[in-house]
Amino acid sequence: MSRRSALADRLRRPAILLSAPALIVLIGAGLIPLVLIAFWSFWSFDPATYWIKPEFTFDSYRALLGTGRLPVFVRTTGLAALAAALCTVLAFPASAIIGMMSGPRRATVLLALFTIPFFTSALIRAFAWRLVLGRTGIVNHALVGLGIVDQPVEWLLFSDFAVTIGMVAAYLPFAVVPMVLVLARIEPSVIRASQDLGAGFWTTLRRIVLPLAMPGVFAGFLFVFVVALGTSTEIQLLGGAGESSISIMINDIMRVVNFPLAFAVATTVVVVLAAIVILADRILGLSRMFEDLGA
Amino acid sequence: MNREAVVLDGGAAARTLFMGLMALGLALIYAPALYLLLASLNPGMQLGLVPPSEFSLTWYRSLLGDNRLLSALMESVIVGLATAAIATPIGLSSALAFRAMSAGRGTFFLFILFAMFIPGTIQGLGLSVIFKVVALKPSWLTVAIGHLLWALPFAFTVSLVSLAVVRPNMIAAARDLGASGWRAFRDVTFPLVRGGVVSSFVFSFLLSFNEYARAYFLVGRQNTLPLAMFGAMNSGASPTIYALSGTILVISFALVAILLFIGWRRSAP
Numbered sequence: 001m002s003r004r005s006a007l008a009d010r011l012r013r014p015a016i017l018l019s020a021p022a023l024i025v026l027i028g029a030g031l032i033p034l035v036l037i038a039f040w041s042f043w044s045f046d047p048a049t050y051w052i053k054p055e056f057t058f059d060s061y062r063a064l065l066g067t068g069r070l071p072v073f074v075r076t077t078g079l080a081a082l083a084a085a086l087c088t089v090l091a092f093p094a095s096a097i098i099g100m101m102s103g104p105r106r107a108t109v110l111l112a113l114f115t116i117p118f119f120t121s122a123l124i125r126a127f128a129w130r131l132v133l134g135r136t137g138i139v140n141h142a143l144v145g146l147g148i149v150d151q152p153v154e155w156l157l158f159s160d161f162a163v164t165i166g167m168v169a170a171y172l173p174f175a176v177v178p179m180v181l182v183l184a185r186i187e188p189s190v191i192r193a194s195q196d197l198g199a200g201f202w203t204t205l206r207r208i209v210l211p212l213a214m215p216g217v218f219a220g221f222l223f224v225f226v227v228a229l230g231t232s233t234e235i236q237l238l239g240g241a242g243e244s245s246i247s248i249m250i251n252d253i254m255r256v257v258n259f260p261l262a263f264a265v266a267t268t269v270v271v272v273l274a275a276i277v278i279l280a281d282r283i284l285g286l287s288r289m290f291e292d293l294g295a
Numbered sequence: 296m297n298r299e300a301v302v303l304d305g306g307a308a309a310r311t312l313f314m315g316l317m318a319l320g321l322a323l324i325y326a327p328a329l330y331l332l333l334a335s336l337n338p339g340m341q342l343g344l345v346p347p348s349e350f351s352l353t354w355y356r357s358l359l360g361d362n363r364l365l366s367a368l369m370e371s372v373i374v375g376l377a378t379a380a381i382a383t384p385i386g387l388s389s390a391l392a393f394r395a396m397s398a399g400r401g402t403f404f405l406f407i408l409f410a411m412f413i414p415g416t417i418q419g420l421g422l423s424v425i426f427k428v429v430a431l432k433p434s435w436l437t438v439a440i441g442h443l444l445w446a447l448p449f450a451f452t453v454s455l456v457s458l459a460v461v462r463p464n465m466i467a468a469a470r471d472l473g474a475s476g477w478r479a480f481r482d483v484t485f486p487l488v489r490g491g492v493v494s495s496f497v498f499s500f501l502l503s504f505n506e507y508a509r510a511y512f513l514v515g516r517q518n519t520l521p522l523a524m525f526g527a528m529n530s531g532a533s534p535t536i537y538a539l540s541g542t543i544l545v546i547s548f549a550l551v552a553i554l555l556f557i558g559w560r561r562s563a564p
Binding site for chain 2: 014015016017018019021022025026030032033034037040090091093094096097100101102103108110112113114115116117118119120121122123124125127128129131132138165168169172173176186188191201202204205209223226227229230231232233236237246247250251254259262263266269270273274277281285286287288289
C-alpha cells in the first residue's frame with residue numbers, strides 16, 4: 001500500500017508538467033478568446049474605427065432579440081435536434097452490432113468504417129449530396145425511371161430535407177463512438193444471466209442493455225446536437241436560398257463588421273453549449289465514460 | 296474493443312433488422328462519396344446525369360492547370376503540416392499526463408474534448424480578434440493555431456489508445472533500473488507507441504487539411520483549399536471541382552484505412 005502511494009506521488013508531478021502544453025494551448029487559444037469576446041459583447045460599436053469602444057451596454061443583446069434573429073436560433077436548434085434524434089436512432093443498432101453482437105474482427109472493421117469519415121472533408125461529402133439529390137441526380141433519375149413520379153422531385157435538394165440528410169450522414173459517427181464505448185463495457189455475465197433466466201433478445205435489450213447504455217445514448221445524441229448546432233456547411237450547400245443558421249448569421253454580421261453583435265451571438269451559443277455539456281456531465285457522468293480509455 | 300466474442304445473440308430477425316439499419320447508416324455516409332467519384336469520371340458537362348456513357352480523366356487533367364486551386368492546395372498542405380507538427384507532440388504529452396493522473400482524468404478529457412464542440416465559426420472569430428489585438432497578421436500560422444484546437448482532441452485520443460500497450464510495470468522496471476523519466480520514455484515508451492505517433496500526425500494533418508469553418512476568419516491573402524473549393528462549389532462549379540473532390544476523398548480514405556489497418560495488425564495478438 002505504501003509502495004503504491006509512493007508511486008502515485010512520483011507520478012503526480014509529471015502529470016502536471018505533461019498536461020501543461022495542452023492546457024496552455026486550450027486556455028490560450030481556446031478559452032481566453034471566448035472569455036474576451038464575452039466581455040466585449042457588452043461594449044459599444046464604434047463607427048469611427050469600425051471596432052469597439054469601452055462603453056458598457058446591453059444593446060447587442062437587445063438587438064439579438066429583434067429583426068428576425070430569434071427565429072434563426074430556433075430553426076438552427078430544431079434542425080440540430082432533428083439530426084441528433086435521427087442519428088441516435090440509426091446509431092444504436094449499429095453500435096449494438098459493433099459493441100455486442102460481433103466477434104472482435106468484424107467489430108474492428110465496422111468501427112473503422114464509422115471512424116474514417118471523421119478524417120474526410122465534411123464540405124466535399126455535403127457537396128456530393130447535390131449530385132445525388134439534384135434535378136438530374138440519381139434519386140430523381142430512379143424515381144422518374146420507375147414511373148413513381150412524372151417530373152423530377154424539386155424538394156429533394158435545397159430544402160430542409162437535404163440539410164437534414166446531409167447532417168445525419170455527416171455526424172452519424174459522432175453518435176456511434178460514445179454508444180460503442182458504453183455498450184462494449186457492459187459486463188457479458190449480466191447479459192448471460194438475463195438470457196439464462198429466460199429473457200429473449202428484445203426483453204434483454206429493453207430491460208438490461210438500454211438502461212445500462214443510456215449514458216452513451218444520451219452522449220451520442222448530445223455530441224451530434226452540439227456539432228450540428230455550430231455547422232454552416234450543410235445549410236450553405238444543401239439548404240434553400242437565403243436559408244440561415246447561427247454560424248451563417250455570425251458571418252453575415254461580421255460582413256458589416258458589427259463586432260459587439262457578433263460577439264453577443266457567439267457568447268450566447270457558447271454559454272448554452274457549456275451549460276449543456278456541464279449539465280450532461282453532472283447527470284450522465286459523461287467524464288466517467290472516458291476514465292478507463294487506453295488503460 | 297476487447298470483446299472475446301459475440302455477447303448478445305438476437306436470432307435471425309433481430310440481427311437482420313439491426314444489420315439493415317447499420318447498412319443504411321453506412322450507405323448514407325459512403326454512397327454519395329462513391330457516386331461523386333463515379334460522376335467525376337464523366338467527361339460531359341452535366342455530371343449528374345446517370346448513367347454516364349463514357350469514362351475519362353478529362354477533369355482530373357484540367358485540374359493541373361487550375362492555378363487558383365493549386366495555390367490554395369499548397370497553403371492547406373503547409374497549414375496541415377504545421378498543425379500536425381504541433382498537435383502530435385502535445386497530444387502524446389497530454390495522453391501521458393492522463394495516464395499519470397490519479398484524479399480528475401474524466402474532467403481533463405472533457406476539457407480537451409470541449410474544444411471540439413465550440414462551433415468553428417465562433418472559435419475562428421474569437422481567435423481572429425485576439426490576433427488583431429496582438430497584431431499578429433493573418434497567415435498560415437494563424438490558421439494553424441485555429442486548426443490545432445480541432446486536431447488536438449483526436450491527437451490526444453489516438454495517442455491514448457496507442458499507449459494501452461505500455462504497461463505501468465514496464466516503466467516502473469526501467470525506473471528501478473535507474474533510468475530517468477526521460478530515458479524511460481525514450482527507450483521504452485516511445486518505441487512502443489511509434490505507430491500511434493505516426494497515425495496521430497497523419498490524422499491531425501487530415502483534420503486540418505479538410506477543415507472549413509475554422510479558417511474562415513483566420514486566413515490571410517491566400518485561401519485554404521476548403522475555402523477556395525467552397526467558393527468554386529457555389530459559383531456554377533466547373534467540373535474540375537468534382538475531380539478535386541474525388542482526389543481528396545480517395546487520398547483521405549486510403550490514408551486512414553491504411554493506418555487503421557496497420558494499427559489493428561499491430562494490436563492483434
